[in-house]
Amino acid sequence: MxxxxxxxxxxxxxxxxxxxxxxxxxxxxxxxxxxxxxxxxxxxxxxxVEAVGPVLNKKALEDLLVRKMFVVPSFEIYGGVAGFYDFGPPGAALKGNLLNAWRRHFLMEDDVLEIECTNIMPEVVLKTSGHVDRFTDLMAKCTKSGECYRADKLVEDFIENLLAKNGSTMSSEQQEKHRLVATKAESLSPEEMHAVIQEYGILSPGHGAPLSFPMPFNLMFKCHIGPEGSHVGYLRPETAQGIFLNFRRLLEYNAGKIPFGCAQIGNAFRNEIAPRNGLVRVREFQQAEIEWFVHPEDKSHAKFDLVGDQLLTLFPKNLQLTTGKTIQLSVREAVKQKIIANESLAYYLARTSSFVKSIGIDMERVRFRQHLDTEMAHYACDCWDLEILLSSGWVECAGHADRSCYDLQVHAAKSKVEMVGTLKYDAPRAVELVNIKLNKGKIGKSFKSDMAIVNKGLEALSVDGKAALSFEAALAATGSATLKVDGREFLFTRDMWSATKVTKMMSEEKFMPSVIEPSFGVGRILTAVFEHTFYTREGDEKRGVMSFPPIIAPIKVAILPLSTAKEFTPVMQQLERELRSMGIQTKSDASSVAIGRKYARVDELGVPFGVTIDFETGTDKCVTVRERDSCAQMRIPLAKISSILKSLIEGTLTWKELSKTYPILEAKKEE
The missing domain is CATH 1.10.287 (Helix Hairpins)
Structure with a gap:
């Protein structure tokens, strides 16, 4: 196969x-x-392993990233803590430039609003969104060191090693028994998990010590708000919830117009059990998310025609289950064939593809993978992941989901705050509505202490006309119907509740918007940029180069005097002032090392252009400009160099176009 x-x-x-x-x-x-x-x-x-693109010298890259202080382990002098990293000067600048490019590409283009919310959220917010329950795993502690482990992974790893070592001596029935235990590990109760750990004699991997009784552990970082310690909060596990909570004010700010989008860039926190792969899986990470609010029955996009002919590499769910091959399809055709659910979702897939290309990602190693039906959240309509092929395999770097109206719905129900949009009709029209009547006295007497949970179920019926009519049909047929809420059942009789269809003339429609969400993991995108732009010079594998596009390069121009002679200083300082006044990040190296060594230093930092001041500059008033990846050089007048560099960095002028005016100099060996 x-x-x-x-x-x-x-x-x-x-x-x-x-x-x-x-x-x-x-x-x-x-x-x-x-x-x-x-x-x-x-x-x-x-x-x-799939061979796509050049072979990565990962050890050389990792050494460069730490040595040049792009990314370094946090708390390093104290031994560090897994899952936390600091960005040094070039890393912070690179990340800042990437996020600015993201803002220009997505927010400015579509007039998307941007907000900034707090990192700490009260428990009620994350309980309502489902995070409090959804982020819980069973944990076991090493009784010697206190180190925590995810219990189901301990069991799975132990049994995998057991079968690898002793499987050949076991009967098929014994092997099957062990595999079943491993398979069921993630669904075991604390008592069942403890029994399995005791039966197999599983000890802590670090110290070989006994493990504590397994306990539920929430992957969110818990904290207490206020001096009393009674108000529970969490460090947010995602940035999206802050946007949903502010929807009512955002809609008002946007003059009530839908569709519209809101974005947030900020840190999120997840107490990962086993952080790994550098910035790919960490405990504190940055997200850049957009929530695009649309009418649930009109998910078209006003700018769809601008991207309609763009080709995407798609990995639809049907092909994942059949051929295992990707396809290339235009955005328009993908929507027409209903491979991508709607125009708004497809629009953002196309825009994401353009964005990652602009920041240096090799598009031969990019695909959009659709979630299988068994992967999707119950409230989602369609989901696609931007996957980028890294040295560790295909890695999800951004998600694109049609989240329906789930988040607004649950927060509106819990907070009792209306979160709806308004669609005004050109003329009054007849609209079918569902009119619900409650016998509150009868319901209250019947359910008493359970009224809070019953009301939750009734509120869900009030916003879902189809569900309400289905419930009414059951009542009409048998005189009773069961209301199911959070795994519990409540029996309603005919005299408690009724629903009927009514037709009213309406001049406007109230609706709860659906949400299209592109969500970017900034650390993962940066990892892809590092891997896809790093290479070594042919014949000199020790000379690493970061070929960042100018748009995100942490330093755009290096000024490199050929000598430490004093007469070079005024020219260097003048160039620095001119370039920095234009907003161009500039670095000078006036050390006494050879020019080849200076080039090597700035290549490792990803500087796209170097300007060499030499002994002829004082007489001919020209400098030598070097392009990083080709090492090609040309002589350009000092009077024009700043404006030319600005055009090269902004992409309004290419190196090839420039060479038509200023010829490439004869190549010299860089030493």
């Missing part, structure tokens, strides 16, 4: 396993499905 076929087979089998677990399938069936899945994964892993 070839790689593409294996990729599809793994996707199909993985979807089957998730479906079996979700629906409470028989243990025997789950075990058999997992055995097949593991075998397929083993076959896939046995094949050579």
């Amino acid at each position: 070839d790689r593409d076929s294996l990729v599809a087979a793994v996707a199909r089998q993985g979807a089957l396993v998730r479906e079996l677990k979700k629906n409470g399938g028989a243990a025997k069936d789950i075990t058999a499905a997992v055995v097949i899945l593991n075998d397929l994964k083993a076959q896939l892993n046995a094949l050579a």
Whole structure:
């Protein structure tokens, strides 16, 4: 079986396993499905890693990033803490330039609003959004060191090692029993998990000490607001919730017009059990998110025609389950064929593709993968991940989701604050509505202390006309119906509740908007930029180069006097003043090292252009300009150099175009 076929087979089998677990399938069936899945994964892993683009010297890159202080471990002098990193001067500048480019590309283009919300959120917000419950895993502590481990991973790793070492001496029944335990580990209760750990004699990996009783652990960082300590809060696990909470004010600020978008760039915090792969999985990370609010029945985009002919590399769910191959399709055709759910979602996929190309990502190593049905959240309509091929494999770097109206709906229901838009009709029209009548006295007497949860279910019916009519049909047919709320059931009788269709003449429509969400992991995007732009000079593997596009390069121009002679200083200072006054990041190197060494230094920092002041500058009033990647040089008058560099950096002039005016000098060996 070839790689593409294996990729599809793994996707199909993985979807089957998730479906079996979700629906409470028989243990025997789950075990058999997992055995097949593991075998397929083993076959896939046995094949050579996909060879796309140049081979990365990862050790050389990692050394450069730390040595030049792009990214360094936090708290390094105290031994560091996993999952935390600091950005040094070039890293901070690179990230700042990338985010400014992101703002120009997405926010300015579509007049998207931007807000900044607090990092700490009260518990009620994240309880309502589902994060408090959804971010919980069972943890076990090492009784010697106090180090915490994710319990299900301990069990899975232990059994995997056990089968690898002793599987050949076990019967198929014994192997099946062990695999079933590993398969069920993530769904075990604390008591069941403890029993498994005791049965297998699992000890802490670090010290070989006994483990504590497993306990639920929320991956969010918990804190207490105020001196009393009674007001629970959390460091936010995402930036999106702040936008949803401010929707009412944002809509008012936007004069009530929908569609509109709001963005937020900020830090999020997740107490990852096993941080890894540098900036890919960390405990504090930066997100750049947009929430684009649209009418739920009109998800067209006013600028769709501008991107309609753009080609995207798509990995739709049907191909993941069949051929395992991607396809190239125009944005317009993808929407027409209903591969991408709607124009707004497709628009942002296209804009994201253009953005990552502009910051130096190799588009041969980019694809948009659609979530399988078994992966999608229950409230989502369609989801696509921007995946970039890194040295560790395909990595999700940005998500694009049609989140429906879930977030606004749950916050409106909990807060009792209306979160709706208004669509004014050109002329009054007949509209069918669902009119609900409640017998509050009867309901209150029947459910008493459970009224809070019952009201939650009734509120859901009040905003979902189809569900209300379905509930009414059940009442009409049998005289009773069961209201299901959060896993509980409440029996309603005919005299408690009723719903009828009514027709009214309306001049406007109130609606709860759907949300299209592009969400970018800044650290992951930066990792892709590092890997895709790094290379070493041919024949000199020790000379690393970061080929950042000028738009994001932390330093745009290096001024490099050929000598430490005093007569070079006034020219260097004049150039610095001119370039910095234009907003161009500039670095000078007036040290006594050879010019080749100076070039090597700035190449490692990704500086796209170098300006050399030499002994002829004083007489011919010209300097030598060097382009980083080609090492080509040309002689340009001092009077014009600043404006030319500005044009090169902004992309209004190319190096090739410039060479028509100023010829390339004969190549010299850089020493």
